[in-house]
Amino acid sequence: MTVVGSGAASGGAQLLPEVLAFSSSLRLDRLLLREDVIGSLAHLVMLSRTGIVPREAAAAIRAELLRVLEGAAELPDEEDVHMAVETLLSRALGEQAGMLHTARSRNDQVALDLRLHVREQCATALQELSTLLGALAQRAERERDTLLPGYTHRQRAQPVSAAYYLCAWGAMFARDVEPLRAAAAPEMPLGVGALAGTSLPIDREMVRKLLRFDRLTANGLDTVGDRDFALDFAYAAARTLLHASRVAADAIDFCTAEFGYLHLDDQIAMGSSMMPQKRNPDLFELIRGKSGRAIGNLTSLLVTVKGLPGGYNRDLQEDR
Amino acid sequence: MLRLGLERVRFDPERGRKALEDGATAATDVAEALAQSGVPFRTAYKLTGALVRKCTEAALPLSRAPLDLARQIDPRFTPDVLRAADAASSVTRKKNAGGTGPESIDAQIAHLQACARAASSAGAAIPQLGTLLSDLKEAPL
Numbered sequence: 371m372t373v374v375g376s377g378a379a380s381g382g383a384q385l386l387p388e389v390l391a392f393s394s395s396l397r398l399d400r401l402l403l404r405e406d407v408i409g410s411l412a413h414l415v416m417l418s419r420t421g422i423v424p425r426e427a428a429a430a431i432r433a434e435l436l437r438v439l440e441g442a443a444e445l446p447d448e449e450d451v452h453m454a455v456e457t458l459l460s461r462a463l464g465e466q467a468g469m470l471h472t473a474r475s476r477n478d479q480v481a482l483d484l485r486l487h488v489r490e491q492c493a494t495a496l497q498e499l500s501t502l503l504g505a506l507a508q509r510a511e512r513e514r515d516t517l518l519p520g521y522t523h524r525q526r527a528q529p530v531s532a533a534y535y536l537c538a539w540g541a542m543f544a545r546d547v548e549p550l551r552a553a554a555a556p557e558m559p560l561g562v563g564a565l566a567g568t569s570l571p572i573d574r575e576m577v578r579k580l581l582r583f584d585r586l587t588a589n590g591l592d593t594v595g596d597r598d599f600a601l602d603f604a605y606a607a608a609r610t611l612l613h614a615s616r617v618a619a620d621a622i623d624f625c626t627a628e629f630g631y632l633h634l635d636d637q638i639a640m641g642s643s644m645m646p647q648k649r650n651p652d653l654f655e656l657i658r659g660k661s662g663r664a665i666g667n668l669t670s671l672l673v674t675v676k677g678l679p680g681g682y683n684r685d686l687q688e689d690r
Numbered sequence: 691m692l693r694l695g696l697e698r699v700r701f702d703p704e705r706g707r708k709a710l711e712d713g714a715t716a717a718t719d720v721a722e723a724l725a726q727s728g729v730p731f732r733t734a735y736k737l738t739g740a741l742v743r744k745c746t747e748a749a750l751p752l753s754r755a756p757l758d759l760a761r762q763i764d765p766r767f768t769p770d771v772l773r774a775a776d777a778a779s780s781v782t783r784k785k786n787a788g789g790t791g792p793e794s795i796d797a798q799i800a801h802l803q804a805c806a807r808a809a810s811s812a813g814a815a816i817p818q819l820g821t822l823l824s825d826l827k828e829a830p831l
Contacts, residue, residue, distance in 0.1 A: 404819055411826035418831040428831045436827065489816055496813030502693045503806035507799045509696065514795060517777050518706030519715050526713030529777040532701045534790045537798040544805040551812040580826065582817040614692050621699065630705040635698035653695045 390449065398690040399451035405486040406451050407439045409479060412580040413560060414470055420573050423469045431470050434462045450687075451483075452476045473572045475564035477594040477682040484689065485555040486581070488603045492554040495607065499543055499550065506540035518631045532631075535620070542613035549606035555599040558583035562590030565681045594682040597675050597689050604668040611661035618654040625651045710777040711751040714742045719783070720752065723774035729766055737764045753777070 399406075411432060418428035437443075438458050448454040453476075459467035513532035520530040558581060561567070561574035567590050574586050587593040624632040634649055642648035674688045710716070717738050724734035740763045745755050753775040760767035774780070785791040788798075 404823070408819060408822050408826060411823070411829075415826065415829045415831060425831045432827075432831070439823075486819065486822075490819050493813045493816035493818065496809045496816070500806045500809035500813065503802050503809060505693050505697060507802035507806065510795065510799050510802070513701060514792065515778075516701045516703045516706060517710060517781060518701070519709050519713055526709060526715050528718055529710050529715050529780045530790050531781050531795070532706075533795050533799075534781075537795065537802065540802040540805075541798070544802060547805055547809045547812065550809075554816050580829065581822060617692060617696075621695065625699070629709075631702055631709070633700045633702060635700070638695055638698045653691065657692055657695070 390447070393449055393684075393687075394447070395450050395687050395690060396445065396448060396454060399454075400445065402451050402483045402487055402690075403445070403455075404439060405483040405490075406455060406479070407435050408486060409482045409560060409581070410435055410455070410470060412577050413474055415580060416573055416576045417469070417472055419576065420571055422472055422570055422572065427466050427469055430463055430466060431459065434459050434467070435470075437462075450476065450480075452479050473563065473568040473570040474560070475594075477564050478560050478562045478590070480686075481559035481587075481593055481596070482581075484597075485557070485559060485583075485599055488553065488555045488599055492550050492603060492606075495550050495610070496547065499546060499610070503540055503543055503547075506536050506543070510536040510540070539613075539617045539620075542616070543610065546606065546610040546613065549602070549609065553599065553602040553606045555603075556584035557587045557599070558585070559587045559593045559596075562587065562593045565591050565594050591680055595678060595680060595686070597671065597686060600689055601668070601671055601675070604664070604671050608661075608664040608668045611657075611664040615658040615661035618658040621654045622651045622658070625649075625654075707777065711753060714745065714752040716775045716777055716780045717742050717752060719774040719780040720771060723771040724766060727766065727768065727771060729764075737767070741767070751775075 414423070414428050414431055414435070417423040418425050423431075435455070438455055443458055443461075445451070445454040446457050448457055456467065456471065459470065510533040513536060516532035517529055518532060518535070519526040520528050520534070558574070558578040560577050560581075561572055578586055587596070621632060623629050625634055634651060638651075638653050639649040640652040642650065671689055674685055678685060720741070721731065721734040721738040724737060725731040729737070741755055741760055742752060744759055744763065745752050748759070750756075755772055755775065757767065757769060757772060760772060774783075781790045782792055785793060787794055
């Protein structure tokens with residue numbers, strides 16, 4: 371990293387305030403605070419066990435890291451969450467705080483934070499998907515004898531049951547399970563430093579076990595510029611929401627007087643500001659609308675990564 | 691959100707049934723019944739198409755097509771063939787895997803339930819940040 375912040379660690383107090391404001395990712399980074407502290411804790415445990423950092427210093431830093439996570443102090447204005455945490459540690463512990471960043475770069479640190487974040491999001495998405503699939507199966511069981519037309523070209527085509535529709539919707543989401551599971555970032559990036567590793571006797575394998583990743587990343591130059599795991603998640607999420615948008619489109623049509631196969635409960639029917647008779651399917655329209663955002667996120671990340679030279683490039687800050 | 695929404699919609703079987711009749715949606719089933727009685731499918735398809743047009747002219751749903759009307763088109767129409775125009779039997783007769791028949795629906799529901807369990811255990815197998823944090827708080831230095 372050549373751009374230096376105003377923080378204690380970098381000593382770059384001469385940075386223009388406008389440049390700091392332009393370059394800061396702190397606003398979005400706040401969402402990565404827990405991931406950042408967890409990564410630091412694992413790194414610290416390894417530094418202590420390998421004798422790179424004395425145990426007493428490690429204990430003091432760990433206690434302070436946990437205080438930062440509890441929100442004891444407001445995160446100071448820095449370029450990113452990593453420097454903000456380091457500044458808070460330095461205020462509390464002075465020079466000793468600087469031991470934490472031994473054998474580490476923000477490049478491998480952010481790669482780890484984002485991987486931890488994606489992994490957690492995959493777990494949440496898989497549980498949501500599980501509940502949705504269970505609900506569709508249960509509803510299908512109850513709607514075996516409800517008949518309605520299946521459509522081609524949006525023209526009535528052949529008789530099907532509502533159960534068949536529900537199973538068709540479920541079949542789309544069933545396909546989303548495997549891509550989401552596979553997107554759960556299995557490789558541990560920490561320890562590759564800025565790009566080439568470190569001459570200090572670290573133990574990446576120990577950190578991998580502490581953070582419960584399946585394996586280590588293979589090459590530092592690749593690791594710091596790799597956002598494939600985030601692309602995989604963005605694609606899996608976009609595809610799931612694409613499916614949701616198609617279900618929503620059927621639901622919206624079927625709620626109209628022209629189709630009439632579905633009726634909205636009062637709990638979800640929305641009114642109009644002018645037309646007193648309206649019962650609108652806003653909930654399904656919003657689901658359909660929000661799916662566009664997921665496609666935008668995927669496209670945006672693809673374009674960010676496209677054509678980047680090897681190693682870390684600050685463009686990648688746009689991955690959040 | 692989608693789940694919350696879908697749990698709060700109610701199907702209208704009457705509207706569904708009406709739409710099925712108005713659309714002569716079981717025409718394929720009638721053609722297939724003819725084909726099963728030995729009429730080549732393309733011929734059966736054309737004969738059924740002619741029957742649908744006659745029913746439309748007479749303002750009759752296909753499921754109530756009179757046998758004599760059908761026989762004016764072709765003598766190979768039988769009461770059994772015309773019974774295939776019933777929507778409910780159309781759904782239950784499609785016994786192939788992935789079709790609308792009851793056994794296929796059983797299999798599809800079982801598949802969704804299996805995928806729900808797979809998704810849940812895949813999610814549970816992913817290490818949680820909360821667990822990592824409490825482990826790392828206590829991890830020996």
